[in-house]
Amino acid sequence: MSPSxxxxxxxxxxxxxxxxxxxxxxREDPEGFFVMCLSALGxxxxxxxxxxxxxxxxxxxxxxxxxxxxxxxxxxxxxxxDELELAMVLSLLEMKxxxxxxxxxxxxxxxxxxxxxxxxxxxxxxxxxxxxxxPPQTARETDLEKSxxxxxxNTETLGTSQTVCVSTLSxxxxxxDKFEQGYQKMNEGDSNQSEKPKRSKNRRQRRKGPCQQxxxxxxxxxxxxxxxxxxxxxxxxxxxxxxxxxxxFGAPVIPVFIWSPEExxxxxxxxxxxxxxxxxxxxxxxxxxxxxxxIGSHLVFLKANHEGxxxxxxxxxxxxxxxxxxxRTVLANALYEPWLKERDDAVVSSLQKDGVEFRMxxxxxxxxxYSISTEGVGLRGIGSVSHFMSCCRQNPGSxxxxxxxxxxxxxxxxxxxxxxxxDTLGLARxxxxxxxxxxxxxxxxxxxxxxxxxGAHARLEAFLHDGVHRYDKESGRADxxxxxxxxxxxxxxxxxxxxxxxxxxGARCRCPKFQRKLAWxxxxxxxxxxxxDLPWDSIRPPYKALRWSTDRSHxxxxxxGQTGYPLVDAAMRQLWLTGWMNNYMRHVVASFLIxxxxxxxxxxxxxxxxxxxxxDVAIDAMMWQNGGMCGLDHWNFVMHPVDAAMxxxxxxxxxxxxxxxxxxxxxxxxxxxxxxxxxxLRRAGVVFGQTYPERIVTDLEERRSQSLQDVALVRKExxxxxxxxxxxxxxxxxxxxxSEALGLSHRDGDVVTAGTQFLLPVITRMEFKHQLEDPxxxxxxxxxxxxxxxxxxxxxxxTIAFFNERDFTASxxxxxxxxxxxxxxxxxxxxxxxxxxxxxxxxxRTPTANDRFSIVPGGAVxxxx
Numbered sequence: 023m024s025p026s027x028x029x030x031x032x033x034x035x036x037x038x039x040x041x042x043x044x045x046x047x048x049r050e051d052p053e054g055f056f057v058m059c060l061s062a063l064g065x066x067x068x069x070x071x072x073x074x075x076x077x078x079x080x081x082x083x084x085x086x087x088x089x090x091x092x093x094x095x096x097x098x099x100x101x102x103x104d105e106l107e108l109a110m111v112l113s114l115l116e117m118k119x120x121x122x123x124x125x126x127x128x129x130x131x132x133x134x135x136x137x138x139x140x141x142x143x144x145x146x147x148x149x150x151x152x153x154x155x156x157p158p159q160t161a162r163e164t165d166l167e168k169s170x171x172x173x174x175x176n177t178e179t180l181g182t183s184q185t186v187c188v189s190t191l192s193x194x195x196x197x198x199d200k201f202e203q204g205y206q207k208m209n210e211g212d213s214n215q216s217e218k219p220k221r222s223k224n225r226r227q228r229r230k231g232p233c234q235q236x237x238x239x240x241x242x243x244x245x246x247x248x249x250x251x252x253x254x255x256x257x258x259x260x261x262x263x264x265x266x267x268x269x270x271f272g273a274p275v276i277p278v279f280i281w282s283p284e285e286x287x288x289x290x291x292x293x294x295x296x297x298x299x300x301x302x303x304x305x306x307x308x309x310x311x312x313x314x315x316x317i318g319s320h321l322v323f324l325k326a327n328h329e330g331x332x333x334x335x336x337x338x339x340x341x342x343x344x345x346x347x348x349x350r351t352v353l354a355n356a357l358y359e360p361w362l363k364e365r366d367d368a369v370v371s372s373l374q375k376d377g378v379e380f381r382m383x384x385x386x387x388x389x390x391x392y393s394i395s396t397e398g399v400g401l402r403g404i405g406s407v408s409h410f411m412s413c414c415r416q417n418p419g420s421x422x423x424x425x426x427x428x429x430x431x432x433x434x435x436x437x438x439x440x441x442x443x444x445d446t447l448g449l450a451r452x453x454x455x456x457x458x459x460x461x462x463x464x465x466x467x468x469x470x471x472x473x474x475x476x477g478a479h480a481r482l483e484a485f486l487h488d489g490v491h492r493y494d495k496e497s498g499r500a501d502x503x504x505x506x507x508x509x510x511x512x513x514x515x516x517x518x519x520x521x522x523x524x525x526x527x528g529a530r531c532r533c534p535k536f537q538r539k540l541a542w543x544x545x546x547x548x549x550x551x552x553x554x555d556l557p558w559d560s561i562r563p564p565y566k567a568l569r570w571s572t573d574r575s576h577x578x579x580x581x582x583g584q585t586g587y588p589l590v591d592a593a594m595r596q597l598w599l600t601g602w603m604n605n606y607m608r609h610v611v612a613s614f615l616i617x618x619x620x621x622x623x624x625x626x627x628x629x630x631x632x633x634x635x636x637x638d639v640a641i642d643a644m645m646w647q648n649g650g651m652c653g654l655d656h657w658n659f660v661m662h663p664v665d666a667a668m669x670x671x672x673x674x675x676x677x678x679x680x681x682x683x684x685x686x687x688x689x690x691x692x693x694x695x696x697x698x699x700x701x702x703l704r705r706a707g708v709v710f711g712q713t714y715p716e717r718i719v720t721d722l723e724e725r726r727s728q729s730l731q732d733v734a735l736v737r738k739e740x741x742x743x744x745x746x747x748x749x750x751x752x753x754x755x756x757x758x759x760x761s762e763a764l765g766l767s768h769r770d771g772d773v774v775t776a777g778t779q780f781l782l783p784v785i786t787r788m789e790f791k792h793q794l795e796d797p798x799x800x801x802x803x804x805x806x807x808x809x810x811x812x813x814x815x816x817x818x819x820x821t822i823a824f825f826n827e828r829d830f831t832a833s834x835x836x837x838x839x840x841x842x843x844x845x846x847x848x849x850x851x852x853x854x855x856x857x858x859x860x861x862x863x864x865x866x867r868t869p870t871a872n873d874r875f876s877i878v879p880g881g882a883v884x885x886x887x
Contacts, residue, residue, distance in 0.1 A: 035071070038058070038059055038062055038063065041058050042075070047266075047429070049430075052086065052089045052090050056072075056093045056094065072094050073091070089246065246271065247348045247350045248435045249271050249275050249349060249352075249353060250349045251264060252278055252280070252354040253278065253310075254354065255355075255386065255514050256355040257515050258475045258478075258516050258517065259313055259317070260475065260518070261426045262518070267353055269429055269432070271351065273351075275432045276322060276343075276349065276435055276438070277314055277319060277320070277321045277432070278323075279322070281323070281325050281326065282326035282335045283295070285326075285336060285362070289361055290558055292557045292558070294359065294637075296631045297633070298634055299631075301450050302471075302510055302514065302601070303449050304447070305468075305473035306474075306514050307321065309473050309474035309477075310475065314432070317429060317431050318432055320438075323441045323442050323446070323447060325447055326339040337365075340352065340369065346439050346440075350377070351381070352379070353380075354381075354382055358386060359639060359640070360554040370382070386519075388422065388519050388523065388544055391544065391551045392551055394414065395417045399416050401755075401782055403785065404782070405784060405785055407538065407542055410548065414544075422520060452464075466600055470599075470600040470601075470602075478508065481508060482508060488503075490533050490536060493505065493535060493536050498604075498606035500593070500603075501671050501672075501675040506536070510602070519543070522540065523537060523540060542641075543641060545644070546640040546641040552758060552759065556639075556643040556644065557639055557642075558624060561653055562651075562653075562743070562784075563740065563743055563754070564737055564751070568622075568732055568736055570621060576621060576719075577625055579715070579718050580611070580615055580619065581594065582594070582598075583680075583681075586717030587663040587717065588692060588693050588694075589610060589664070589693055590614050591680070592676055592679070592680035599680075601633060608630075608645070609661050611626075612626055612645070612646065612649040613660045614661070616650050616729075617660050618663065618726065620728075620729065622650070623647065623649060623652070626649075626650075627642055654785070656786055657787075658788070660726070660810065661810055662809050663722070667693040673689050681714070683707070683713045686707065687706050687708065688702075723801065726801045726809065727802070730801050731797055734790070735797055737751070738794060745783040749794065752783055752784075755782050788808075789808050792804055
């Protein structure tokens with residue numbers, strides 16, 4: 023073979039490889055690909071080379087490999103009589119097309135650098151708006167076409183049974199690692215192909231091209247059975263592995279959403295889907311259906327009828343849908359709540375017995391929580407995010423991969439299965455008054471959020487452009503938009519955590535603290551898999567015996583934002599009106615409920631689950647358990663309901679927004695209006711008990727001391743759950759962790775299910791350890807008092823006020839220095855060591871200051887050295 027001929031053969035093979043990728047992503051059907059091979063390689067080369075070219079598909083996509091192999095064998099098994107009959111049919115079709123074709127009958131799709139590909143529409147099913155249907159054919163012509171359908175795909179002269187208009191892509195669609203490995207052999211010698219997408223901020227703009235808004239792929243007469251794409255909490259087109267995989271079957275795709283309240287809301291007091299969550303889900307489903315319609319598809323809504331069987335109603339609904347559509351494959355993205363995983367396992371098992379393939383993909387978390395192992399790390403420090411990240415680094419598992427770009431089209435079935443209207447699901451049902459008018463409690467939520475996938479990415483872009491620069495130091499500020507507010511989009515899968523991580527790493531300002539929040543999220547789901555009772559049962563056994571208050575009036579006042587403490591009230595009113603508050607304010611209201619009102623953490627958890635639009639069982643349960651002193655990781659702090667405002671709302675802007683009745687009070691007193699003079703209250707129009715509620719509790723220090731004493735008494739009563747050497751609480755280990763500690767691998771099914779109970783020392787708050795020695799001591803005498811007083815607190819008012827005026831960063835540094843010195847002195851006193859010498863400092867003038875703050879209070883500068 024001459025060099026020029028060899029080069030031409032290599033070019034033809036490279037073209038075939040590119041066309042094969044088009045088949046994988048659904049932009050070309052298998053029959054059309056085979057015809058392209060015939061055109062590019064020729065009859066003899068196709069006969070000898072085709073099988074080897076598609077060989078990598080045998081492991082990467084066995085279904086497509088079988089389809090292409092059957093087409094190959096059918097074509098090359100034809101006799102001369104068959105070829106003569108085919109030639110007659112093609113001649114008849116060309117004559118008919120010549121008489122009927124007009125410029126408007128041709129669907130054009132131009133691709134840069136390629137010639138125009140004209141495909142005439144012949145005998146397409148009705149119902150597609152862009153399809154032209156040919157006149158009725160004779161029985162002879164119809165029979166001949168049925169017997170020779172494989173040969174109707176000639177890219178230049180023949181009509182096809184479908185019209186496809188796909189935009190040109192400037193970058194290849196990202197595939198999963200297993201497909202990349204399958205194509206490694208085919209990519210050899212093809213230097214023009216890009217193997218890895220770039221981490222570009224313009225990744226989302228790659229797909230903008232001609233014809234993108236008018237695409238759609240009606241099913242081919244020879245297409246395989248449809249694929250059911252079961253959407254749950256993955257309502258997005260971008261980075262959706264189940265959605266991308268559905269394109270690789272070359273079959274019609276039926277997106278479906280099944281609502282089963284009995285399964286979704288969870289067992290017992292889980293409250294997995296509260297009112298605010300259901301309303302968000304209703305709006306998100308409406309937006310996602312519109313997104314699917316833009317790529318030529320739509321979402322089929324089904325409401326499962328609970329039949330009382332053990333498996334649940336989603337299985338029966340799926341079986342009915344499979345029977346109606348003839349589907350043989352179901353795809354879905356995994357959920358990790360224990361009761362939902364049990365449901366999914368039962369569905370997979372039952373469908374596989376019926377011969378239906380079920381594929382599950384992991385995309386809801388960065389790591390599959392059921393694959394996390396403590397091997398090589400141990401159990402010391404379990405419950406902390408540092409320990410969790412060490413486990414992930416020690417046992418990395420599968421590669422994270424790159425985010426997947428959205429598809430430009432979905433193959434559509436004919437006909438569509440029968441669904442129900444979205445309103446039938448009852449997700450956005452509003453209560454009614456006695457006169458029959460509806461109470462629109464979600465009006466403010468609608469005004470505060472954009473429920474679409476595009477809204478999620480717009481909010482992400484805005485945060486990475488502005489808020490991320492302040493997140494590291496000022497994420498606790500409630501009076502400024504320094505947080506991303508992306509939690510509801512992550513919860514409902516409108517934004518994937520992998521996409522979020524890649525974009526945050528590619529931003530101009532990379533904030534490790536923000537990226538660390540994704541690790542906290544995965545940690546919460548790992549804990550839920552270890553402790554399925556996390557939403558309602560305390561992990562630390564002694565704390566189940568705490569004496570909680572039963573005062574329902576206090577709980578109602580807390581829920582309605584009527585406690586008399588402006589910071590707490592502002593946060594709870596924001597929660598009710600918008601369904602959200604930032605993480606710092608969640609800590610404030612949780613500390614007030616538990617440490618100062620003595621109300622059980624389960625009440626706070628249930629209220630959050632009902633009112634948060636981002637209510638997440640795993641995250642809320644873990645955080646409320648930690649705040650309620652019974653989780654794996656004790657909060658080492660308690661938020662003061664007044665002094666915490668010096669950190670999150672120093673100028674009162676947040677309180678003025680959500681408690682407008684206090685708007686006229688001065689900054690220094692707006693968080694403690696009970697200290698205002700009567701004349702000031704009159705001028706501001708504040709009347710306690712009328713315009714603003716009285717405080718439901720007054721002596722905060724006394725109630726805090728009582729809370730500490732109750733914990734000490736419980737720990738003293740259950741001393742067998744307290745480690746004698748370290749003073750830490752002991753927690754019974756779940757079987758999975760016991761197996762790992764004994765060197766057994768849960769991946770191999772070796773899990774301890776019975777036997778002696780294993781107890782593990784876990785992180786315990788230092789003030790609890792100290793209080794155990796003297797249970798009757800008050801909180802003020804405890805050297806490890808965990809109450810955070812904000813930036814202005816005891817014996818430091820003058821210095822901190824000065825630094826707050828001069829430099830906010832200096833005040834933070836000084837606060838940390840003072841806390842470190844205090845802890846060091848406490849440690850020396852407990853160990854009997856001599857105290858550190860007091861810092862010697864005197865008032866001095868700063869070298870460049872000429873204002874009234876140039877004199878620094880004594881001792882301040884020295885302590886910062």
